[in-house]
Amino acid sequence: MAPGVARGLAAAAGILALLAAPRAASASLGGDVSSVTVDWSRLNGVDRVVARPDGHVHEIRLPGGTIVREYLSAADVVFAVTWRGPFRPNLRQLLGGYFEVFEQEAQAARSRRPGRGPLVVRRPELVVEMGGHVRDFFGRAIALNLVPQAADAADIQY
């Protein structure tokens, strides 16, 4: 459930000529391992690390129970983040340099899609999907250009 749309809304200006480059160390998605440490601190979460064949996953359990997973490549670059729980986490923090374009695309997507439903943002370099309902919100963001060859987007679970 989420407020919503209507037929006849003009497509919002979907012109997104410039994508801010992800800023390592200040961001999570697209950032390096140090950005993950920043996230533990800023999100106030409890962290554990799970190994993957091509890297590892930092799992951050937020105080409210939402679990955030940050997928890092073998080169320690965050190529995906996922979340699931009673609230959405701070996506500005998690998406870092990708947040602005995500917001713009979210506005455009919402103007286009005639309905209240899951939000899907697809760009050549970025996929963000989110959905849910009261007490259970989930989603994922993937920096497509950063996904290791060995990783499959379908493996990135919330």
Added chain:
Amino acid sequence: MKLPLATAWLSCGLAVATGCGGHSGSGSQLGSGSETRSGSQSSSGSSSSGAANSISVTVNSGPATIEYINGLFTSVTVCVPGTTTCQTIDSALVDTGSVGLRVLSSGAGGELSLSLPIETAANGNPIAECNPFINTYTWGPVRMADILLGGEQAHSAPIQVIGDPEFAAVPDSCSSTGGTSADTLEGLGANAILGVGVVPEDCGGICAESPTAANTQNPGNVYYECPSSGCEAAAVAVENQVQNPVSMFSTDNNGIVIDLPAVPANGAPSASGTLIFGIGTESNNALGNAQVLTMSPTMLSFSTTYSGQTYTSFIDSGSNAVSFLDSNLTNISTCTSTTFEGLYCPSSSATLAAVNVGVNGATSSVSFSVANAETLLSSGADLAFGDLAGTSVNGEYIDWGLPFFFGRKTFFAIEEAQAPGGSTPYVAY
């Protein structure tokens, strides 16, 4: 194209002094004293069926400037607590996927102009909320109101006022939760959201936990205290959170029933039905032969099996379409036009069959058709569609949106309430 407002809702005469369907003035008088008000509301607000525990609901275009697709609307009356100073809000979206009443301020293009007292913390600070929805969030103060729905009343209920001019600045921590702000009429698409989901309050115990030395932030950035210095996330006791009005009724408070007629293939201009309060409490809300599917009390979801796989699912009257997995799993192509991105556009209508499975192990088969969304939405005056569907997130869950409700009586039993047929929370149909 404009469709008429809910035809069976006869609120114009008594509840709103200054116009029906337009902007009503504040302070409309309903009667004198709560006893009288109750009687007035029964005659002004109850459905065509006349039962005190039911109200009419209509799938129509919603507010005058909106042409809402598959939006289930009703009217709700709010009053300054303990008084007869009330205002009726039209085009309130009936949403089983959220909890609590949220009303758009007239300052943000909505109808609410009634001045309602703000809820304050023990230290006197005003309380505000950043409430997440599926793809949006709403920001605004928690205010207190008596809520009148047909003959039922929720006294001194905390509600959210969206787009409240006194709380115009959205905290960064709220906007950072992503999605878009639904703090305008265009953003919300309705004058109010009437959240009647299966829990008594919108957030629950997690939002009542005070920050600790280890965790100095309140979780979730849902509730805030707003001293003059600015709004900061804060813990709010469960009973002070935005409440499901149904849980606050003195009777018929264990759940709801949404009864909607079937609509023809390829849609209808509108559809009218009934929202009934209570399950098994009156002659009009017996469970009958409905299959009870109990839900996970944390996720508020059950399971659906499709093609041998099991997925998380839920039933949400506030979603315009059924969100069902993805093209790889359904073999139904999505629309190529970006206007209809994420919706299914089969060349001819397809039929999907799935089995819903409750936590209690009960099963129920569901078969539904999926029409070409571009065809459905591109022509004619139709706004009610039983065959509108699209993809879901990562192809991993199923959101049975409003199309599911057509041609069914769907029951929602509220957590911790006693209801016939099974442990709560549950859905039954």
